[in-house]
Amino acid sequence: MFCINRRKDRELFFDKKNECLTKKEKHKLQSELLVDLVKRVYDSVPAYRAKMDAINIKPSDIKSIDDIVKLPFTTKQDLRDNYPFGMFSTDKKDIIRVHASSGTTGKLTVVGYTKYDIEVWAECCARSLVAAGADANSLLHVAYGYGLFTGGLGLHYGGERLGLTVVPVSAGNTPRQIQLIIDFKADGICCTPSYAIYLADEIIKAGYTAKDLNLKWGLFGAEPWSEEMRNEIEDKLGLKAYDIYGLSEIAGPGVASECEFQKGAHIWDDHFYPEIVDVDTLEPLPIGERGELVFTTLTKQGMPLIRYRTRDITALDDSPCPCKRTGYRIKRIKGRSDDMLIIRGVNVFPSQIESALIGSDDKISSHYHITVDRVKNLDVMEIAIELKQDAKFDEVKDIEALVSKLETVIGSAIGVSAQVKLVSYASIKRSEGKAQRVTDKRK
Numbered sequence: 021m022f023c024i025n026r027r028k029d030r031e032l033f034f035d036k037k038n039e040c041l042t043k044k045e046k047h048k049l050q051s052e053l054l055v056d057l058v059k060r061v062y063d064s065v066p067a068y069r070a071k072m073d074a075i076n077i078k079p080s081d082i083k084s085i086d087d088i089v090k091l092p093f094t095t096k097q098d099l100r101d102n103y104p105f106g107m108f109s110t111d112k113k114d115i116i117r118v119h120a121s122s123g124t125t126g127k128l129t130v131v132g133y134t135k136y137d138i139e140v141w142a143e144c145c146a147r148s149l150v151a152a153g154a155d156a157n158s159l160l161h162v163a164y165g166y167g168l169f170t171g172g173l174g175l176h177y178g179g180e181r182l183g184l185t186v187v188p189v190s191a192g193n194t195p196r197q198i199q200l201i202i203d204f205k206a207d208g209i210c211c212t213p214s215y216a217i218y219l220a221d222e223i224i225k226a227g228y229t230a231k232d233l234n235l236k237w238g239l240f241g242a243e244p245w246s247e248e249m250r251n252e253i254e255d256k257l258g259l260k261a262y263d264i265y266g267l268s269e270i271a272g273p274g275v276a277s278e279c280e281f282q283k284g285a286h287i288w289d290d291h292f293y294p295e296i297v298d299v300d301t302l303e304p305l306p307i308g309e310r311g312e313l314v315f316t317t318l319t320k321q322g323m324p325l326i327r328y329r330t331r332d333i334t335a336l337d338d339s340p341c342p343c344k345r346t347g348y349r350i351k352r353i354k355g356r357s358d359d360m361l362i363i364r365g366v367n368v369f370p371s372q373i374e375s376a377l378i379g380s381d382d383k384i385s386s387h388y389h390i391t392v393d394r395v396k397n398l399d400v401m402e403i404a405i406e407l408k409q410d411a412k413f414d415e416v417k418d419i420e421a422l423v424s425k426l427e428t429v430i431g432s433a434i435g436v437s438a439q440v441k442l443v444s445y446a447s448i449k450r451s452e453g454k455a456q457r458v459t460d461k462r463k
């Protein structure tokens with residue numbers, strides 16, 4: 021099912037057999053895997069058996085991937101209700117690793133992996149690295165956090181599987197990160213996009229330019245980001261920036277990742293079957309329509325999930341890609357349905373604000389923070405935007421003009437007014453992992 025050999029040539033590591041399946045081959049494979057998966061979970065996970073019994077569905081009703089719509093959804097709440105190990109499908113002795121992610125509401129979401137799961141995940145991360153330009157000679161700087169978070173270890177195993185030189189720096193200690201990137205001549209880097217911008221600014225501050233770096237590619241993900249942010253990262257670090265998507269419940273990073281054409285992340289759909297459903301009705305939506313992304317883990321053993329609702333809002337793209345990979349691509353994640361702000365009745369995703377802001381004026385940086393409050397029963401949104409270090413104004417009216425310009429830019433992008441507050445350089449808290457961009461005081 022996946023290639024195990026270390027091969028020295030990048031072209032050879034492009035696993036065309038599995039990444040370029042025809043529609044017919046994929047349908048057959050996904051159907052066989054789903055039939056087997058449903059039997060497995062029905063027999064081994066009481067929570068799944070109960071869910072299926074409740075709607076009178078038996079494993080024998082699932083004959084092909086088209087029958088997936090008959091199956092119940094799984095949510096984060098199911099994982100919490102069965103905390104910590106109740107959703108595991110194998111004997112605990114077969115679980116060789118546990119990861120967990122923290123939600124906003126207390127209990128961790130726990131995921132268990134068998135040896136096979138770790139191998140598949142490493143393979144998917146290896147595919148992601150190859151798609152971005154890695155080969156066995158590359159040196160990979162991993163600045164995602166190591167630990168219960170899946171970012172660090174996921175890409176680490178993917179890199180080792182390819183035979184790269186992996187530098188497990190983890191998050192934090194930015195001066196040391198800069199030193200290692202320069203001294204070791206890192207070819208590739210992975211971290212969150214917000215940390216990439218921070219790192220780039222610190223590199224510039226330390227007196228270096230992109231020319232002093234050897235970086236050629238980077239895999240950025242774990243949080244929503246925009247095309248504007250991609251351009252900024254590429255300019256500042258002198259590399260090609262690729263979007264990598266994933267979530268711990270399904271595996272971790274490397275559920276989907278971009279190829280050299282940067283036209284959306286290819287889903288490794290011989291392992292993770294995607295659907296897009298309407299957020300309100302949960303009815304499946306046709307390819308191209310935007311809704312909530314749902315995944316079924318076709319090959320997972322430790323904690324397989326059926327129709328897991330990711331809460332991520334996006335659309336699928338099945339148009340052919342020049343790279344010949346046939347995995348459907350996901351459009352940029354607009355945000356999570358639970359991160360969506362409703363301001364005076366209008367739905368607003370922080371990513372819309374980011375797209376509108378970045379690049380709209382030379383004097384502002386890409387660091388911002390949104391605060392929402394309710395004043396006299398009315399929602400108010402304030403956006404603190406950081407000025408660049410060298411931003412200078414001759415007169416107060418120039419500052420006022422910039423504020424007014426930015427308020428107009430944002431207002432027309434999101435359809436609701438916001439107050440802009442310009443703040444001095446480096447006053448917005450930087451994050452080494454996922455950026456916290458919103459404070460909602462109404463909650």
Ligand code: DLL
Nearest residue numbers: 121171241242243244264265266267268272273353
């Ligand atoms: O963030 C796994 C990961 C690590 C992905 C490193 C990519 C790189 P969790 O902590 O469980 O796992 O968070 C998963 O992060 O449901 C999305 O809301 C968001 N997310 C992940 N990748 C992207 C991306 C990791 N490329 C949650 N664009 C997901 C936008 C992303 N959002």
